[in-house]
Amino acid sequence: MSDVLAVTEHRQGELRDVSFELVTVGRQLAADQGGELHLAVIGGDVDAFADELNLDGVSVIHTVDAGAEFNHDIYTQVTEQLFAEIEPSTLVLPNSVNGLDYAPAVASRLDVPLVTDAVDIARDGETEVTREMYGSKVETTVAVDADTVAVSIRPAEWEATDAEGDAEVREFDAEVDESAVESTVTGFEEVAGGDVDISEAEFLVSIGRGIEEEDNLPLIEELVEATDATLSSSRPIVDNGWLPKNRQVGQSGKVVTPDVYLAIGISGAVQHVAGMKGSDTIVAINTDPNAPIMDLADYAIVDDLFDVVPQLIDALE
Amino acid sequence: MKILVTVKEVAEAEDDFDIDGLDINDRYLEYDLNEWDEYAIEEAVQIKEDGEDIDVVSVTIGPERAEETIRMALAKGVDRAIRVWDDDIAATDVLDPATKADVLAAVVEQEEPDLVFTGVQAGDDSFGATGVALAETIGFEWGAVVNALDLDAEAGVANVRRELEGGIEELTEIQLPSVLTIQTGINEPRYASLRGIRQAQSKPLDVHTLSDLDLDAGVLESPLRRTEMYEPESEGEAVVFEGSPEDTADELAELLQDVGVVEG
Numbered sequence: 053m054s055d056v057l058a059v060t061e062h063r064q065g066e067l068r069d070v071s072f073e074l075v076t077v078g079r080q081l082a083a084d085q086g087g088e089l090h091l092a093v094i095g096g097d098v099d100a101f102a103d104e105l106n107l108d109g110v111s112v113i114h115t116v117d118a119g120a121e122f123n124h125d126i127y128t129q130v131t132e133q134l135f136a137e138i139e140p141s142t143l144v145l146p147n148s149v150n151g152l153d154y155a156p157a158v159a160s161r162l163d164v165p166l167v168t169d170a171v172d173i174a175r176d177g178e179t180e181v182t183r184e185m186y187g188s189k190v191e192t193t194v195a196v197d198a199d200t201v202a203v204s205i206r207p208a209e210w211e212a213t214d215a216e217g218d219a220e221v222r223e224f225d226a227e228v229d230e231s232a233v234e235s236t237v238t239g240f241e242e243v244a245g246g247d248v249d250i251s252e253a254e255f256l257v258s259i260g261r262g263i264e265e266e267d268n269l270p271l272i273e274e275l276v277e278a279t280d281a282t283l284s285s286s287r288p289i290v291d292n293g294w295l296p297k298n299r300q301v302g303q304s305g306k307v308v309t310p311d312v313y314l315a316i317g318i319s320g321a322v323q324h325v326a327g328m329k330g331s332d333t334i335v336a337i338n339t340d341p342n343a344p345i346m347d348l349a350d351y352a353i354v355d356d357l358f359d360v361v362p363q364l365i366d367a368l369e
Numbered sequence: 370m371k372i373l374v375t376v377k378e379v380a381e382a383e384d385d386f387d388i389d390g391l392d393i394n395d396r397y398l399e400y401d402l403n404e405w406d407e408y409a410i411e412e413a414v415q416i417k418e419d420g421e422d423i424d425v426v427s428v429t430i431g432p433e434r435a436e437e438t439i440r441m442a443l444a445k446g447v448d449r450a451i452r453v454w455d456d457d458i459a460a461t462d463v464l465d466p467a468t469k470a471d472v473l474a475a476v477v478e479q480e481e482p483d484l485v486f487t488g489v490q491a492g493d494d495s496f497g498a499t500g501v502a503l504a505e506t507i508g509f510e511w512g513a514v515v516n517a518l519d520l521d522a523e524a525g526v527a528n529v530r531r532e533l534e535g536g537i538e539e540l541t542e543i544q545l546p547s548v549l550t551i552q553t554g555i556n557e558p559r560y561a562s563l564r565g566i567r568q569a570q571s572k573p574l575d576v577h578t579l580s581d582l583d584l585d586a587g588v589l590e591s592p593l594r595r596t597e598m599y600e601p602e603s604e605g606e607a608v609v610f611e612g613s614p615e616d617t618a619d620e621l622a623e624l625l626q627d628v629g630v631v632e633g
């Protein structure tokens with residue numbers, strides 16, 4: 053009852069980064085409680101994945117032969133069965149898009165409390181999970197009064213583990229009830245192609261909801277022209293149809309690493325930051341000194357973009 | 370056919386705020402319909418407009434203040450609204466997704482919808498879990514982070530796209546009845562028309578207590594407890610340019626030239 057079970061994630065033949073972060077979290081939690089870390093690898097090329105996941109701190113890797121790609125009905129059933137077998141005190145899952153698609157179902161089926169999107173976890177006696185609220189403006193701690201808990205972790209928040217280990221690899225024979233599999237993945241499609249590749253740009257001028265209206269776009273376009281920059285944006289600009297999808301920076305858009313990322317009227321939500329935090333120099337123009345983007349910025353102007361941008365165009369001409 | 374749309378009135382913090390105990394002081398919070406739910410409402414209303422005999426009902430667990438938000442949903446084409454609230458709910462500090470799922474499940478039992486739409490996440494506490502927890506609780510199939518939907522009611526299938534990371538979409542067939550968590554950008558939410566706003570005044574908005582739903586206060590018991598709220602320590606080392614817009618713009622222009630991304 054002090055072991056940890058972490059369920060790894062893969063897509064189209066590759067383990068996703070969060071899998072290696074799950075090892076880091078799981079190893080720490082297991083050590084805190086004097087238990088062992090068990091990993092689950094469900095579907096895909098399980099043997100190759102198990103090889104890659106044979107990392108420091110992992111005791112047992114359970115491989116489950118279950119189709120090539122993620123299916124939430126199968127993941128839910130298999131995780132439930134592994135949980136019954138291992139009887140861990142903590143279940144750790146990724147708060148990825150697929151995590152969103154099965155973690156709540158697993159927790160509900162096991163009748164275990166779930167805390168999502170953890171950025172920190174302490175588990176000595178009581179479990180305390182740190183998470184953010186109000187668009188990352190505040191942090192909260194949530195105490196969980198239960199012996200067994202499920203936590204989903206925010207991707208890219210923990211370091212990946214890469215030191216080799218000597219885990220035992222076990223095949224787990226899950227019994228999947230096919231009649232309860234009521235969803236079928238029929239394919240994948242890559243979107244966001246098109247004329248420009250923002251991930252190639254050296255200088256990105258990126259706009260967010262602070263721009264307010266489509267009618268204000270020409271102001272930014274003028275800046276883009278004056279600086280020979282490339283225009284990108286946060287998600288709401290694309291959702292509104294003001295810019296095409298290939299301009300979107302973030303978790304569900306593109307990952308960019310320009311020399312300069314100039315964020316204008318962008319708050320810095322976690323899904324946006326996932327796409328731009330690797331930029332060399334980050335500059336933010338935002339009226340809100342508490343906007344999360346300020347934590348990331350190297351340079352900032354706390355002011356109204358409609359006052360600053362015209363002056364910036366002037367200064368550059 | 371009936372579509373149930375869950376909606377939440379979410380709080381947003383003003384630029385300057387302070388924390389009073391375990392939450393932001395109410396003076397600094399503004400309330401609005403959750404962004405993701407706006408897209409969920411629009412999706413349901415569009416299906417209604419395309420088909421025949423489709424009922425769209427919205428449900429919220431929320432205080433009386435939330436009625437303003439609910440009226441907006443009615444004004445945009447929702448037929449009928451339910452608000453669940455009573456003193457026991459008001460006295461509960463954390464409504465975690467599992468608890469909400471139990472309460473919403475009782476509404477599903479009464480309403481018997483074929484489809485339930487929720488948002489991917491609530492903008493304030495961002496659990497991102499209520500929809501899928503509800504699906505499991507009521508025994509519906511589900512799909513999370515849906516950004517395109519093609520409903521084949523006759524075949525009893527929802528053909529959806531799930532938006533994964535990095536610009537990849539998964540195409541999935543989901544059997545009805547199901548719960549779909551709706552992602553922003555799936556459609557273009559409409560503005561409520563004046564006529565819609567007028568009509569909304571006469572549409573039914575029923576308030577249910579837990580006992581109206583055959584539930585008792587025990588359903589609200591949750592092992593989750595918020596123990597702290599604080600502003601994160603700024604890790605930022607940002608150099609903040611000070612002065613008038615002209616001054617700060619000059620400094621920024623100089624920086625861009627120094628870095629070499631614009632010509633000096």
Ligand SMILES: Cc1cc2nc3c(=O)[nH]c(=O)nc-3n(C[C@H](O)[C@H](O)[C@H](O)COP(=O)(O)OP(=O)(O)OC[C@H]3O[C@@H](n4cnc5c(N)ncnc54)[C@H](O)[C@@H]3O)c2cc1C
Nearest residue numbers: 260261262286287302303304305317318319324339340357
């Ligand atoms: C599964 C999932 C995937 C997602 N993927 C992405 C993604 O890939 N990319 C992405 O960007 N988002 C993504 N999001 C959405 C994300 O959570 C945020 O909603 C979004 O990033 C917010 O965009 P924003 O910063 O432009 O808007 P807001 O958060 O509304 O911020 C606007 C900012 O503008 C400032 N502002 C307002 N007026 C002015 C002014 N006059 N002058 C200067 N500043 C001003 C405000 O202070 C505020 O900080 C995703 C969400 C989910 C759930």
Ligand SMILES: Nc1ncnc2c1ncn2[C@@H]1O[C@H](COP(=O)(O)O)[C@@H](O)[C@H]1O
Nearest residue numbers: 375429430487488490491496497498499
């Ligand atoms: N109090 C509530 N009443 C009705 N629906 C809710 C409530 N809280 C959350 N939801 C629904 O669940 C979705 C996800 O919320 P959450 O899991 O809290 O992030 C929201 O977009 C709503 O559709």
